[in-house]
Amino acid sequence: MKNNTATINPIQSGSGNLFTRNTAFLAALSGLLLFLSFPRYGSGWLAWIAFIPLFFALKKPVTMTQGLVLGFITGMVSYVGIIYWIAFVIINYGFLPLYLGIILMLLLACYLSFYIALFAGCIVYLREKMPLYLTAPVLWICFEYGKSYLLTGFPWENLGYSQYLNTYLLQFADIAGVFGLSFLIVLFNAALFEMINKRTKREYAIGCMVVFVLAGVYIYGIYRLDQVNQAVQNSEGMEVSLIQGNIDQSLKWNEDYQRETLNIYEQLSLKNSPANGSLIVWPETAAPFLFQDRNILHDQIVNLSLKTKSWLLFGSVSHARENGGNDFFNSAYLLSPAGVVKGKYDKVHLVPYGEYVPFRDIFPFVKKLTAGIGDFGTGPGFYPLSLDHKKIGILICYEGILPFAARRYKQQSTDLLVNITNDAWFGATSAPFQHFSMSVFRAVETRLYLVRAANTGISGIIDPGGRIIAKTNIFQKNALKGYIKFVNIPTFYAQYGDILAMICFGLIIFYFLMNLKWRVGNANR
Known part of the structure; x- marks a missing residue:
C-alpha cells in the first residue's frame, strides 16, 4: 500500500529550521549584488536593486530570528567579496599561514555582517505596522553609522560610496554626506520592492514620490555643479x-x-x-x-x-x-x-x-x-x-x-x-x-x-x-x-555633519515605541 504521507524536507520546514533554500538563495543574491556594486569588479547602478531579493526573502512569514539569519547571509556574501583582500595582506605582510589569514578575514566579515543581520531582523520586527519604505532606509543609516564609529569604526565601502561615479547624485553629499546617498539607495529599493510586491495604487503613488525625490536631488546636483564650476573659474590656483x-x-x-x-x-x-x-x-x-x-x-x-x-x-x-x-x-x-x-x-x-x-x-x-x-x-x-x-x-x-x-x-x-x-x-x-x-x-x-x-x-x-x-x-x-x-x-555638511544619522536614530526610537505600544495594546485585548 502506497504511503501518501508527505515527506518533510528539514531545510524547507519553517518550524524546525531558520530558512528555506529559496530564501537563503535570495539573501545570498542580495549579498552578491551589494558586492558587485563596488569597484573593482562591479558597477554602482546595481546598488539600486541590490536589496530587492533580500526584501522578497523577508516577505515570507519568517520570525525575527530567521530575519537575522537571512541578513547575516547577505552580509557574509557581500563582505567576503568586498574585503577578501584583508586575507592577502595578513598572509603576505603579516606572515601568517593561509588558513589563519582566511579565518581572520572571515571573522571581520562576520562582525560587519552583524549590522546587516540587525537591519533585516528589525525589518521583520517592525513590518506589521510600519511600511518598508519608512523603516528600511532609517534602519540602514542607523546601523551603517554604528559600523562606521563603534570599536574605532570601519566605514570601508559604506553603501553610498558605490555612487562615486554618479556625478549629479554625488553632489547631495555636500548636504548629507555619504549617508545621504545610502539613504536614497535603500529608499529606492524599498519603494521598488513594494511596487513589485503589492501593485496597488498606494505603492505606485509612493514609488512616484520617491522618483520625484531622486529627480530633485539630481536637479540639485546640476545646479550645485554649475555653482562649483563658476567658483573654480574665479579662484586662484x-x-x-x-x-x-x-x-x-x-x-x-x-x-x-x-x-x-x-x-x-x-x-x-x-x-x-x-x-x-x-x-x-x-x-x-x-x-x-x-x-x-x-x-x-x-x-x-x-x-x-x-x-x-x-x-x-x-x-x-x-x-x-x-x-x-x-x-x-x-x-x-x-x-x-x-x-x-x-x-x-x-x-x-x-x-x-x-x-x-x-x-x-x-x-x-x-x-x-x-x-x-x-x-x-x-x-x-x-x-x-x-x-x-x-x-x-x-x-x-x-x-x-x-x-x-x-x-x-x-x-x-x-x-x-x-x-x-x-x-x-x-x-x-x-x-x-x-x-x-x-x-x-x-x-x-x-x-x-x-x-x-x-x-x-x-x-x-x-x-x-x-x-x-x-x-x-x-x-x-x-x-x-x-x-x-x-x-x-x-557646505551644509561641513558645518553640521551627520544630522541625517541623528534624525534616523530619533525616528527609529519613535518607530520602536509605536510598535511596542501596538503590541501591548493587542496583548491586553
Missing part, C-alpha cells in the same frame, strides 16, 4: 606634481635600498617639476628613514626643494623622546622652496593591527598573533599646515575615508586636501580601487580640491565637484602633473 614611486613593499624598509628609493623620488620630481613656488607631493612614508635625524638622506630631500624651488610634502616616520619614552609617529613634513621645514602633521586616526594593537594587554592570544607590530603614537589633531597664505589639510592613508577628518579641516578654513597613502600592502586586489573611490566624497563634502599621492597608485586629482581630473594606474612608476584651485564654497 597652483601647479601640483604627485609622485608615485612604485616602491616594492618588501624592499621599502631595507636600509640597503634607502638611497635607491630616494633617488627614484628625486628623479621623478625633477623630471616633473612644477612652476616655482608650486607643490610636489610624495606618498605616505616615501622617505623610509627618520627625516628628523640629520644625515645625507635628510640633506638630499632638502636640496631637492631648493633645486625645484617648490614646496615639498612627503611622508616619513618621526619620533619624539619625552619623559624617557620613545614614541614613533606616521608623519608628513612640509618643506618650503627654501628647504625649511614649515610644518609637520602626525597621523591621528591609526589603523588597528597595522599601526597599533588594541586589546594587546587584555587578551594574551592577541599579543602572540601580533608579535612584531608596534604601536604608533597618535597626533594631536587635524590641524592644517600653512603653505604661505594657504592652508592644506593632510589625510594619511585610512584618514582619507573619514568624513569627520575632512570636515574638521574645512571648519579651519583649509584651502586644499592632500591624501598621501601607501597602498602597496593591498597588491593588485580591489582594495586600491575601493580606497581611491571613497576619497572622491571628501572633495564633495568640503568643496575643496583633493590631491592624492599613493606609492603604488592610485594617485589622482579630484575637483570640488567630485570629478576625477586625472589619475594613475596601479603598480606603475609615474608622476601626475596638474593644476588645482583654492576654492572657498561653504
